[in-house]
Amino acid sequence: MGKTLAEKVWDEHVVRPGGDDGGPDLLYIDLHLVHEVTSPQAFDGLRLAGRRVRRPDLTLATEDHNVPTLDWDKPIADPVSRTQVETLRRNAEEFGVRLHPLGDIEQGIVHVVGPQLGLTQPGMTIVCGDSHTSTHGAFGALAFGIGTSEVEHVLATQTLPQARPKMMAVTVEGSLPDGVTAKDLVLTLIAHTGTGGGQGYIVEYRGPAIEALSMEGRMTVCNMSIEWGAKAGLIAPDQTTFDYLQGRPSAPQGADWDAAVEHWTGLRTDPDAVFDEEIVLDASTMTPFVTWGTNPGQGVPLGASVPSPEDFDDDQDRVAAEKALEYMALEAGTPMREIKVDTVFVGSCTNGRIEDLRLAAEIVRGRQVDESTRLLVVPGSVRVRLQAEDEGLDVIFKDAGAEWRGAGCSMCLGMNPDTLAPGERSASTSNRNFEGRQGKGGRTHLVSIPVAAATAIRGTLSSPADLEAL
Numbered sequence: 001m002g003k004t005l006a007e008k009v010w011d012e013h014v015v016r017p018g019g020d021d022g023g024p025d026l027l028y029i030d031l032h033l034v035h036e037v038t039s040p041q042a043f044d045g046l047r048l049a050g051r052r053v054r055r056p057d058l059t060l061a062t063e064d065h066n067v068p069t070l071d072w073d074k075p076i077a078d079p080v081s082r083t084q085v086e087t088l089r090r091n092a093e094e095f096g097v098r099l100h101p102l103g104d105i106e107q108g109i110v111h112v113v114g115p116q117l118g119l120t121q122p123g124m125t126i127v128c129g130d131s132h133t134s135t136h137g138a139f140g141a142l143a144f145g146i147g148t149s150e151v152e153h154v155l156a157t158q159t160l161p162q163a164r165p166k167m168m169a170v171t172v173e174g175s176l177p178d179g180v181t182a183k184d185l186v187l188t189l190i191a192h193t194g195t196g197g198g199q200g201y202i203v204e205y206r207g208p209a210i211e212a213l214s215m216e217g218r219m220t221v222c223n224m225s226i227e228w229g230a231k232a233g234l235i236a237p238d239q240t241t242f243d244y245l246q247g248r249p250s251a252p253q254g255a256d257w258d259a260a261v262e263h264w265t266g267l268r269t270d271p272d273a274v275f276d277e278e279i280v281l282d283a284s285t286m287t288p289f290v291t292w293g294t295n296p297g298q299g300v301p302l303g304a305s306v307p308s309p310e311d312f313d314d315d316q317d318r319v320a321a322e323k324a325l326e327y328m329a330l331e332a333g334t335p336m337r338e339i340k341v342d343t344v345f346v347g348s349c350t351n352g353r354i355e356d357l358r359l360a361a362e363i364v365r366g367r368q369v370d371e372s373t374r375l376l377v378v379p380g381s382v383r384v385r386l387q388a389e390d391e392g393l394d395v396i397f398k399d400a401g402a403e404w405r406g407a408g409c410s411m412c413l414g415m416n417p418d419t420l421a422p423g424e425r426s427a428s429t430s431n432r433n434f435e436g437r438q439g440k441g442g443r444t445h446l447v448s449i450p451v452a453a454a455t456a457i458r459g460t461l462s463s464p465a466d467l468e469a470l
């Protein structure tokens with residue numbers, strides 16, 4: 001029987017098989033990404049046990065969650081954030097780990113920095129103490145989030161015991177209509193499966209609509225795998241992948257590049273491989289998609305209205321909808337397009353890459369942000385910021401009345417100064433809309449880049465098509 005892509009990558013990394021009793025395989029880890037939130041106890045553990053980092057050369061740390069996006073050259077004001085960042089700096093120094101700190105040209109969100117440096121490559125195993133590590137699966141890598149004790153295990157041994165998950169295929173047929181993006185695709189998928197639909201699975205995204213996506217789009221889709229419960233999500237590498245990687249600082253070069261591409265080209269699911277589960281979607285029926293509730297699965301097309309709890313057959317879904325509507329202060333039946341938004345956040349490891357900023361800039365160019373709405377544009381990394389500035393995108397944003405910021409997780413989560421005030425409502429290009437995610441009492445609608453940009457201009461949830469009427 002043939003193998004799936006994920007099985008091939010997995011099998012290439014087994015250091016010691018789990019055996020017939022169903023024990024976990026011991027996997028070799030090719031790249032270990034580290035940030036300030038989930039690493040302090042792991043380094044403490046190493047220190048206590050008198051261990052070193054086994055492969056500092058396969059380990060990379062960045063500062064992203066706790067960093068401010070203004071005044072980044074000044075000491076961090078918040079004491080908790082400052083301690084987190086200073087602890088990472090001390091640990092990186094003591095254990096010889098490469099760190100890109102605030103102020104460094106390679107600083108940024110860990111899932112933006114890895115791919116942009118060419119460290120993320122097809123066929124690798126990649127882990128990080130962060131659930132959105134699945135982002136790197138866009139390159140055909142097996143990439144997943146791990147807990148802090150596992151971070152310590154990987155730091156010490158460069159391996160990780162793992163039970164083999166089940167395999168799922170998500171096949172997306174057809175092509176996305178104009179103005180409908182990878183973000184809409186994945187939000188549609190999550191509304192279809194529910195937030196637990198992928199639990200226990202490694203998911204391979206495939207089909208013509210996936211193949212047509214840019215690397216940025218593929219990263220957006222894989223990024224949100226965890227939001228429907230999947231362990232990891234990945235996409236077979238192809239010419240789009242190779243074109244993105246070639247010439248990046250850590251990508252192989254010369255003869256090594258040719259050999260790598262030859263190996264990577266074989267990283268595809270065999271025709272006779274069997275998945276434990278398959279979901280088939282049609283991209284051509286998709287439209288801009290937005291969330292109304294407090295989990296990423298509570299979404300509807302932008303053209304629809306806020307659902308009523310009565311619309312849900314399942315008791316749990318009904319109760320969850322009631323609770324979500326109350327928290328979100330929404331009335332069932334309200335057209336989504338009439339929902340007024342205070343803050344629009346463009347950024348995060350889901351939608352904070354150069355292509356995202358270009359698309360947002362194209363929509364706001366020559367227009368003005370609504371006077372009672374604030375638009376925050378936060379590049380995912382310093383490199384993205386500099387590239388955007390080179391292309392004049394910062395000027396377009398500032399001319400429109402937006403705030404142009406430094407790189408980091410920013411308003412994706414309330415661990416730094418960029419937060420919503422209680423009761424404030426946002427349209428956000430990030431990946432989570434849980435209660436309080438963007439600040440205590442904040443209300444989040446997850447949206448695509450075009451919807452975010454158009455919403456900033458109109459002040460209510462909108463798509464670029466709505467702007468033409470202005």
Ligand SMILES: CC(C)[C@H](C(=O)O)[C@@H](O)C(=O)O
Binds near residue numbers: 065129131
């Ligand atoms: C802080 C970190 C552990 C967390 C994660 O695991 O994803 C964060 O990045 C998030 O997006 O919620």
Ligand code: SF4
Binds near residue numbers: 064109132348
């Ligand atoms: S941008 Fe958001 S989702 Fe991504 S790593 Fe940072 S906090 Fe997590």
